[in-house]
Amino acid sequence: MNRVRRRNESAWLIPKGDERTNHRLRADMRRFEDADEVDVAVVGCGAGGGVLTQRLARAGWKVVAFDAGPFWDPDADWVSDEAGSHHLYWTEPRVIGGDDPVPLGNNNSGRGVGGSMVHFAGYAPRFHPSDFRTYSTDGVGFDWPICYDDLEPYYRQMEEELPVAGQRWPWGKPHSYPHSPHPLGVDGELFLLGCQRLGIDARVGPVAITNGRFGNRPHCIYRGFCLQGCKVNAKASPLITHVPDALAHGAEIRPNSFVSRVAIGEDGRAAGVVYWKDGKERFQRARAVAVAGYSIETPRLLLNSACERFPDGLCNDHDLVGRFVMVQGAAQTAGRFEHEVRMYKTPPPGVSTEAFYETDETRGAKRGFSIQTVAPLPIAWAEHVASEGHWGHVLREYMKDYIHWASLGVLCEFLPLAHNRVVLADETDRHGLPVAKFLYSQCDNDKALMKAGTQAMKEILAAAEADDTVTINRYAHLVGGCRMSADERSGVVDHTLRTFAVPNLYITDGSVLPTQGAANPALTIMALAARAADHLIATGGRS
């Protein structure tokens, strides 16, 4: 593991023992003045922004990473409780619409240093090689300007740095994981059993949860509150996987600082960012800007940064900013078992199968889906039961049976469509800025995949001898909105994540994904940010 430590010392900078935060490191953090021209101002310190900040700081760059939310201390700020974790989510106003509106809030983006990964489940799969050329091979979606091999070394780096635990992975390009698979909960055992009986290959992992020694990161205690923030420091988020090393190399993290505009100078280059802190509007000068605020806030920020040169929004000359936003069709089907399951134990991410990932014409749809364990806690489980129409005494009866249910989730690759987009709403937030409006409608291919995915979950549960099932239709993992492409007529950024329109402006978060595969996106977002950092460092950011 010394190789990892030489690249990223975060896990060793976390305190030993029962304290989760290195307060000394934070107190000693370098602080820049607004008037200092830093090398890069990073907007958003989540999956993409966190990795970029660490890589650039290590290369000696002067970096400030802004985050609208707090600089979390897991000991003081997070609880082992569902309802008490509402403050982890981005709950500023947003509007949703379209034929199939996607609820945001707790199921979507986070707010605060670490980003959405603070409350992400923890699955860390790679995309498949086919994901990078769906248009060429399947006639749907879009071809990326890079291929799997371009990203592979960065996948491996991130898997070592998070680190990822799991069995050897037979799908996509087969690979193994640095940490061995975790022990399972009953829901995971039943999923494996159902798959085994049907002859479907399913594997334990891949999860970004330490299993064994990794710096000072403790072992998972199998308490199941991964979606409420890991108080143990066992589950990865940039707060513990990249920010400590960034601080040790002179980066500044500026929390509670909401960036309202990227300022463009008369030369057409980014000059810095306008941001709000403590009720004051301020301006940070920067030689380059990287936006990494998640697929809703990133397009919103660009649209809100309209100026004389870009009257329709920054980098929006070709009406592409905010378009092709994707969500995965993420229905969850639970089965009831006579045996006790108690799915609230062990991490919700346990077992996955990618056996359905690639196109199978018999499904009547292109591309595919994966299936994973999900294990909702009581409030989320009540939402499942209620979504089947149960209420009153029936709801209570179902709920009393909580310990008998095991829940699976599907991730369907919904296609990138131009009409699925983020625009500015008429209403404004407390800074007077238009909030984001997210419009979403499924296409026939999406619907067919969701149907096939739900059917597959039911069959697996039935094979494991479930005597009843309930299904909730939902979505997960918003990506896209500023896609990467070969040219400025079809995308917003190039393969190094630099915007075509502004030579010193980068977008380094999930917004740049042209397609989403049937894999959870965080690892790919981090790998792309690490790759972009290498390009920046190699070229000195010259443009």
Added chain:
Amino acid sequence: MSVDPDLAHPAGRPRYPGYNVLDQARHWDDVTKGVVLGRLGPPPPIRFFSPDEEAIVRPLVDRLLGMDEEPRVPVVEMLDAQLTERIGPGYRHDDMPDDWDAWKKSLKALDDESRHVYAAGFADLTPGQQRDILQKVQDTDGDWRGLPAAKLWTLWMRSVCQHFYAHPWAWNEIGFGGPAYPRGYKDHTLKSSREPWEVAEVDAFDPEPWAQRVEKAKRRQQ
């Protein structure tokens, strides 16, 4: 910290007799303990709902959650506090008002509907009549008295479940292990799925198979 045993009253029939998740509170971290035990203290006074609205929202919440008897989980108080503080879910449907306005509007609509059908306010109906009105809202496709029915229903259910299943009484009712930091769980396999302090269902209390239990609950509701 010791917990008053009266605070552990299971809300409903005891499927897990004797189980009290609060007995474990001494094993929880202080921050979590503060948040969870706070739900057992005296609830804040009603500030968001007017007295008229309060009279409607109380039976509404009781019917949605099948809460027919005392002691009740103070869902109305928790909801009122959340709406007072304008803690939103992080989104609004473009054809719905904000949650706080939707709640007020929907209570008025319920009362109007009730006066239209029964010539009496919602608060004065029998539980059976109240359930009939609610069933009609759930069965409506499209608009119901100026609000999209399906989205309104989801808002109601999401809001009441979020508070009810945050309460330790509800956890006792469903056998949930509750907060688990710093101790964690050790028994999580098919061979051994229960910690020594977790309680098995007692079949003597509920000898019927699952399907029959659900059918019975459905009849109770009708």
